[in-house]
Amino acid sequence: MNHPYAFTDALKRPLPASLAARLRERFGERFSTAAAVREHHGRDESPFHPIPPDAVVFAHTTDEVAQVVAWCAEHAVPVIPFGIGSSLEGHLLAVHGGVSIDLSQMDRVLAINAEDLTVTVQAGVTRKQLNDELKATGLFFPIDPGANASLGGMAATRASGTNAVRYGTMKENVLGLTVVTAEGKVIRTARRAKKSSAGYDLTRLFVGSEGTLGVITEVTLRLYPIPEAMSAAVVNFPSLADAVKTVIETIQLGVPVARSEYLCEHTIRAINAHSQTTLREAPTLFFEFHGTEASVKEQAELVQQLAREHGGQDFEWATRPEDRTRLWNARHNAYFACVQARAGCRAISTDTCVPISRLAESITGARRILDTASFPTMLLGHVGDGNFHAVLLIDPDNAHEVAEAERLNDEIVRLALAMDGTCTGEHGVGLHKMGFLVEEAGDDAIELMRRIKRALDPHNIMNPGKIFQLDA
Helix, strand or coil, rough: CCCCCCCCCCCCCCCCHHHHHHHHHHHHHHHEECCCHHHHCCCCCCCCCCCCCCCCCCCHHHHHHHHHHHHHHCCCCEEEEECCCCCCCCCCCCCCCEEEEEHHHHEEEEEHHHHHHHHEEEEEHHHHHHHHHHHHEEEEECCCCCCCCCCHHHHHHHCCCCCHHHHHHHHHHHHEEEEEEEECCCCCCCCCCCCCCCCCCCCHHHHHCCCCCCEEEEEEEEEECCCCCCEEEEEEECCCHHHHHHHHHHHHCCCCCCCCEECCCCHHHHHHHCCCCCCCCCCCCEEEEEECCCCCCCCHHHHHHHHHHHEEEEEEEEHHHHHHHHHHHHHHCCCHHHHHCCCCCCCEEECCCCCHHHHHHHHHHHHHHHEEECCCCEECCHHHHHHHHHEEEEEECHHHHHHHHHHHHHHHHHHHCCCCECCCCCCCCCCCCCCHHHHHHHHHHHHHHHHHHHCCCCCCCCCCCCCCCCCC
C-alpha cells in the first residue's frame, strides 16, 4: 500500500462465476456488476479511495438477504451491508471484494405500536422517513446523527447525534433486531418488551458490530411523545473555553437540555457561506429545550444566566417550528459546509468522547493541536455528552498533507484516550480507527472480540477487514 488511503487488490477473493450466475438469475435487474454501481457501493464519506465490491444486490426482504448470504457462505465470498453510504470511517469499502447487499429498498415501516411507544422498521428506512410517518401519532424518534442515515446503518454503527444528551444513543433505543447470520439463518434478538433478563443480550452484541457479525434487516425502536413545547437558542462566546464551561455547568446542574452543540468560528464561517446565514463568526453554542411551556422557559432562563456569566452574548431565540428548523438545518449542514470550504478537498473527521469533567481540557487541547495545521480545520460536536468532532480538510493527493493530518488526528485521539475517553463516540471504528481500538481496549479484549467473530462468522465473510484484524 503506497498511499495510506489506497488499497491493493491483494486481499480480494474473486467472485465465482457460478455464484454470479445464480444471483443474476434470482434477482434479475436487482443484481449488478456495472462499474458505476459498484463504484458507488465502494465509497463512503471517509478519506479512503473507493474500493468497489465485485457485485451489488438490491434486496427487498429479509428472506432475500438470507438467500444471498447463504449462497455467499457456500463460496466463502464476503458480504458488505450497505445503507445510504454516509459512514465516515471506511465501513463500506470492499477490501476483500465480495457482494454488497444494498438495503435501501427495504424501506417499509412494518408496525407502529403507539400505545407501547415502539415501532418496527426495515433496515433501509431513514430517520427522516420514520418521523414523517409518525407525525399523526404524536410520537417521534429522537436519534439524529445529522445525515439522513438509514436506521439499520445507525444501529450497526451505534450512532447517536444532537439529541443524545437527553435521549441517549442507538444503544439505549434499539429494543430488538432481525439479523441474518453468516450462515444465512434469520434470528430475532429480542421481543418488544421494554426489558428482559432472558439469556445473552444479543441485541447489544449486534448494535455497533458494523456488519461484521451479521446483516441487520429489521429494527424495533423506542419512541417518545413529541414535547408540548420546544425552544432553541444560539449564543456566541469570546472563547472556546467560555463556551465549554457553560456546557459543563449546565450538565452538572442537571438542566435537562435536549441538545447542546458547539461550533467553532471556522465552522460558523463555513455555515454562513453554505447556508446563507448571518451568524456571528465566533465560538457558538446551539441549545434546544424540550418539555412543558413552564419547564422550557425555566431551562432556557437558567442556561442563559450561565452563558452570560461566561461572556455569552447575542442570544437568538427560536420557538416557532420554522425558526428552529432553520437553526438546526444550519447545524446539520455543518459537515458539508466545511467540506465545501476548500475546493477538491477530502475531510478527515475524528470524533472523540471524554467524561464531561474532562471536556474542557480535551477540546481546548484539540484546538491547540489543530492550530498548528497547514490546512483548514474545524471543531464542532455534541458537547453535552462529551463528544466532539475535528474536521481536517486535506488535499488527498498531497502526501505531506495526508501525513500531517494523520499525525494531528493521532494526537487528538491519544489526548482523549489519556483522559479515559474513547477513540470514537459515534462514527465507529471501520478501517480508520483499528489501531486506536487496540490502544483503547487492550490486547486481551481485542482477542475476545476475535473469538466472538470467529464463533459467529467462522469463514470471515461478514464485512471482513473492519474493526480489528482477525489474524493477528
